Amino acid sequence: MTMSEIQNLLTTLMRGIDKKTLLLVEPRADSDHPGVMVHLSCEKRSGSLGIAEAELIAAQTDLMRRNRLRSALKRTRDQMWAETGFIFSTKLEHQKGEGMQSYRPQQRGRGGRR
Numbered sequence: 001m002t003m004s005e006i007q008n009l010l011t012t013l014m015r016g017i018d019k020k021t022l023l024l025v026e027p028r029a030d031s032d033h034p035g036v037m038v039h040l041s042c043e044k045r046s047g048s049l050g051i052a053e054a055e056l057i058a059a060q061t062d063l064m065r066r067n068r069l070r071s072a073l074k075r076t077r078d079q080m081w082a083e084t085g086f087i088f089s090t091k092l093e094h095q096k097g098e099g100m101q102s103y104r105p106q107q108r109g110r111g112g113r114r
Contacts, residue, residue, distance in 0.1 A: 003027070006036055006056055013070045014077075018042070021077055038073070045080040049073065 021042040035052040058065040
């Protein structure tokens with residue numbers, strides 16, 4: 001596959017997921033594993049994904065492989081928007097004791113006037 005064919009295939013898949021996310025495709029530097037690196041960016045967020053050449057060729061003809069490729073793009077895009085919390089915190093987390101249950105009043109049957 002040529003780089004323009006790869007770019008068209010991935011751009012088509014990405015447009016179905018999110019039209020605002022920019023997609024940049026570049027060949028992988030590692031010659032042992034041929035493929036491409038896909039860089040996604042939207043606003044100040046970015047993500048990257050490596051795709052093997054065999055998967056790209058299979059995605060052209062097989063719909064299941066195309067769906068897996070689309071799922072990988074979507075997963076990478078969703079990870080860009082995932083909230084990352086602080087690794088270290090000075091707050092202590094209070095945990096409930098094992099035997100303690102929170103009080104919950106018993107519910108009556110269905111509502112209605114009495």
